[in-house]
Amino acid sequence: MLVNELLTTGSSNSCTTIRRNTMSVKTATPDQTLDTLGRVCPYPLLLTKKALEKLASGQTIKVLCDAPASAEDSIPRYAEKQGYSFEAVKLDDKGYWELFIKKS
Amino acid sequence: MVSTLAFTVTGLIVGGAFGFVLQRGRFCVNSAFREVLFEDYTMFRAYLLAVVVTMIGANLLEDMHWLGHFQEGAFVAGTLYRQAFVPWANIIGGYIFGMGIVLAGGCGSGILYRVGEGNLAYVFAVFGFFFGIAMTKFGFLKPFYNWTIAPERIVWKGEDTVPTLYNIIGVNKWIVIAVISAVFLVATFKGSKPFVKAKKGYSWSLAGLLAGLVAVAAWWASEYYGGKARGLSFTGPLREFFLAVFFGDYQNNPAAVNPIESRNIFGMVFSWSSLYVLAVPLGAFISGKLLKEVKLKVPPADELFKVLLGGFIMGIGAQMGGGCNIGHSLTGVSTLAVSSWVATIFIILGNWTMVYFVLIRPMRALDV
Numbered sequence: 001m002l003v004n005e006l007l008t009t010g011s012s013n014s015c016t017t018i019r020r021n022t023m024s025v026k027t028a029t030p031d032q033t034l035d036t037l038g039r040v041c042p043y044p045l046l047l048t049k050k051a052l053e054k055l056a057s058g059q060t061i062k063v064l065c066d067a068p069a070s071a072e073d074s075i076p077r078y079a080e081k082q083g084y085s086f087e088a089v090k091l092d093d094k095g096y097w098e099l100f101i102k103k104s
Numbered sequence: 105m106v107s108t109l110a111f112t113v114t115g116l117i118v119g120g121a122f123g124f125v126l127q128r129g130r131f132c133v134n135s136a137f138r139e140v141l142f143e144d145y146t147m148f149r150a151y152l153l154a155v156v157v158t159m160i161g162a163n164l165l166e167d168m169h170w171l172g173h174f175q176e177g178a179f180v181a182g183t184l185y186r187q188a189f190v191p192w193a194n195i196i197g198g199y200i201f202g203m204g205i206v207l208a209g210g211c212g213s214g215i216l217y218r219v220g221e222g223n224l225a226y227v228f229a230v231f232g233f234f235f236g237i238a239m240t241k242f243g244f245l246k247p248f249y250n251w252t253i254a255p256e257r258i259v260w261k262g263e264d265t266v267p268t269l270y271n272i273i274g275v276n277k278w279i280v281i282a283v284i285s286a287v288f289l290v291a292t293f294k295g296s297k298p299f300v301k302a303k304k305g306y307s308w309s310l311a312g313l314l315a316g317l318v319a320v321a322a323w324w325a326s327e328y329y330g331g332k333a334r335g336l337s338f339t340g341p342l343r344e345f346f347l348a349v350f351f352g353d354y355q356n357n358p359a360a361v362n363p364i365e366s367r368n369i370f371g372m373v374f375s376w377s378s379l380y381v382l383a384v385p386l387g388a389f390i391s392g393k394l395l396k397e398v399k400l401k402v403p404p405a406d407e408l409f410k411v412l413l414g415g416f417i418m419g420i421g422a423q424m425g426g427g428c429n430i431g432h433s434l435t436g437v438s439t440l441a442v443s444s445w446v447a448t449i450f451i452i453l454g455n456w457t458m459v460y461f462v463l464i465r466p467m468r469a470l471d472v
Binding site for chain 1: 127130132134135138139144146207209210214221223225226304305377392395396397398399400401403404407411463467
């Protein structure tokens, strides 16, 4: 049974980071960036799933998401179920999340 | 009789509390039903838990005679409002509603709370919802709607008793409640991780529990302050809210205004539950603001249009079926009325149908 540590690191006043697994997934050069800002439920999750299916193992996607239910619940849960590494950065001043998922 | 101030404040508080819990718990019945098809049962578990809590709480209120209101100084005990079983309406309406919520991206309460988070699409959904409701009750679909709910099509138990899960098999209602609760609780907690806290929001178990508790509070408060035990519901109240704002009273018919169940607020006569319509987005806004999750969000144009259409379909289904995912599927099922259980089954089926055609099939086509 994998034991996944949820690490919370507060790096500045305007964003909070939640990480799954100890290796940082966040990267300035993701293999793909997916913008789901403004999309209604369930498109953020659905589009993320589709994009991930097309990625190769080891690649990272960066998803921009502003739907709390997707960013905090359904997408991380999906990543966990698939065994992918996941890291979420909430940009408080902008009101949306950058979700980094690395396909294993 | 309760003062206008108490009437107003309590309506806003109950609605606001629900909106707060929905936002923070990311609780949406549309998602709950839909995600079952994708083998994610988390939200569905939250829903089942909410049903158990509401069912036990509401029936306890009723049997302990804590449910009631004061009239001319005397406490008049009330009963839970159990909706009549109108099979054609419950089935067709439920199914249509289930389809509509998928297009709209949220259920009756879901679209209201997401307005509070700032997504413009859901404002469209709410207006579409009202359009659909009004068209069905008063407009183009009225003849068909009236046919489905005609007296000769109402199915009674015996002479004039509303059928419930317990009276149709002739047992004490608490036996039915115990069995359903046991089954639902096992389904909910078996193999699950109830206390994994979801980052900043509530865990699913807390969301379900709190939603159920607010629903029970709404049962009590709707009777005590609102004069009639309706519990939490959004279809009728939404219609009533807009009628009050457009036409001056919540029925658009001064003769039908019930002074025990309504008050004149700023020149418009509102029913108690119609205040939820303002309060839910406000409660969600407060919760969202505290979590820094409120932002004006605009989807692509075609999505706005689709959500408006979804709202419209939802409204038709909800008015015809006699309730939405909360009115029937939480509040109604807690009363064990057959109408609500049947409607809920068909809401789920309608949801699954639309998910297949709008989400599963097109996504498969993209694989080629």
